[in-house]
Amino acid sequence: MIAFQNVCKIYNSHSTALEDIDFRINPGEMVSLVGRSGAGKSTLIKLLIGEEKPTKGRIFFGQYEVNKFQDKELPAFRRHIGIVFQDFRLLLAKNAYENVAFALEVAGRTQSEIAELVPQVLDMVGLSDKVNNFPHELSGGEKQRVAIARAMVHRPEVIIADEPTGNLDPFHSWEIINLLQKINQLGTTVILATHEKDIVNALDRRVVTLDHGRVIRDEEKGKYILV
């Protein structure tokens, strides 16, 4: 379970990124975080993964209180999460196989486990023929699929996707959304930050709407409404 309790993030007196954020995400949910650019979606995700600390309030991730983590505790915590970014953030010096394997290597998994799991996951995202390709040899959609494979290979409890379709055409965007839905059906919690109206409306799942750093709407089967 993820919980934000009265969370505020103020960068300076002129810039309040988040205010009074208070909601929960239950295990196995698929939640869309929507809002205009600058609404606070990315800040919320940065707080959840410990990249930033809240000015006020508490953030819970299962038994962990994220806002209390020291820098050195973050790597171990992040192994419970899979993160997918808009700009893919693949390791450029590693090929597709190595990028996915890296998530297992940092967790200290054995070579035999890695050799078994990585091809399975790459197959699941439809890239079994691109294992040796480096990021610069892949299309945008393929890069994002590698990123998803990396995010899911260590079976995290939660996958956070921050604008995962932002750099993709509609066809590849749907490929990625379908993959995320499939992962969610397997029991993983998925948090999808996006401002793509069509995708949110078609998903017909829980939608948390942010505006000027506040939650203005939280609906079980929500739509993308920004008024």
Place this chain on the structure above:
Amino acid sequence: MFTIFSRIVHYGLKNFYRNGWPSLATVAIMIVSLLMFFGLVMFNVVTGEAKNSIQDKIDVSVYFKTNVSEDEILNIKQSLETLPEVKPPVEYISRDRALEIFAERHQDDPIITQTVRELNVNPLEASLNIKAHSPEDYPKIANYLKEPNLAEKFDKVTYFENQKIIDKLIRVIGIMNQGGLLLTIFLAIVAGLVVFNTIQLAIYSNRDEIVIMRAVGASNNLVRGPFVVEGVVAGVIAAVASLALAAPIVYFVSPYLGVFIPGLNVFKYFYTNLLALFLYQLLFGVAIASFSSFVAVRRYLRN
């Protein structure tokens, strides 16, 4: 633990190979810096040898009056050798030996040879040649020789005649020591900073990768380790390459240096101390590269 360590080494080697040009550029800069470091080591050898050569030329010769007996001279020799400033043995040249040396030196000059042969009396004086452990000790030895019970037996003490030159040489040697040390420290710092900045730049260009590794859950050691390994590899290659480049340079320069400082053979020093020189280079290269990598990555390990 072993798994993580072997992965760090594996990533480091692989990254070094795959980075290609940036790795090569780092090695090239390191070679230049290590050549500079090597130059410093050789500079110290040359100045050390020059210093020794000058020091070797300084001595104090005491000429005894002809009426002083050999036993008395040998007693004085013994007492001089007990002085802590004196480098034993003190060389004793008897009157007969002095005449032999004189005759040998002028054997090609028939007039002098003839004159020496016709002399019934040996006009030359016995002498002691005294060397000090360090140039600063000569004034102390000279003071000892001024003692009246000794001074009355001497006809001439060369130190008092050459005092100005000796003092000047002592000052030159002192300046060489201090200047050499300052220059060594300064250039070693410059060489270190050049390598440090090069590696910082290389890691700066990888800062996004570091952020990604952290986001995926890599521990600080796993992020930092491969960069340190890359630094070590660059250091080892640069150490070997810099010595390989230095060898022919030393070979060609050596005879010219030998002209200025007699007895100095830099190339001989180079190949007899090759292992030690390699270890210096290796230690300097690896230490500075791994330290630079360690420090440069640290700033990106927050968040």
